[in-house]
Amino acid sequence: MQPNNSISLKVLTAKIQQAAETENWSRLQQLDDVLRTLLLPLNSKPKTAQQQVQITALMAAHRQAYLALQQAQQILQQKIATADKEKERLDAYQSANSME
Numbered sequence: 001m002q003p004n005n006s007i008s009l010k011v012l013t014a015k016i017q018q019a020a021e022t023e024n025w026s027r028l029q030q031l032d033d034v035l036r037t038l039l040l041p042l043n044s045k046p047k048t049a050q051q052q053v054q055i056t057a058l059m060a061a062h063r064q065a066y067l068a069l070q071q072a073q074q075i076l077q078q079k080i081a082t083a084d085k086e087k088e089r090l091d092a093y094q095s096a097n098s099m100e
Helices: 006-020 025-043 049-099
Strands: none
Touching: 006 025, 006 049, 025 049
């Protein structure tokens, strides 16, 4: 991707949205790295109106992806906590049965 190509911003926005929708978190991390590389040169230059619109859309897509990732992390943490509780119960059950 060309860092100064405004079409790249559209493509990156679509790829970020797709990665978030499919919960492809490793791909999202890769795209986040691309995002940094793409935006750094733009920070030091004046932006066209089209670039600014595309950057705004990209930021919104990135924010949505971040929120989806946070939600997925919370769900995973809940599943881990549930699994830990179930393991504790199973261990207690097995311990009680071995004493009989």
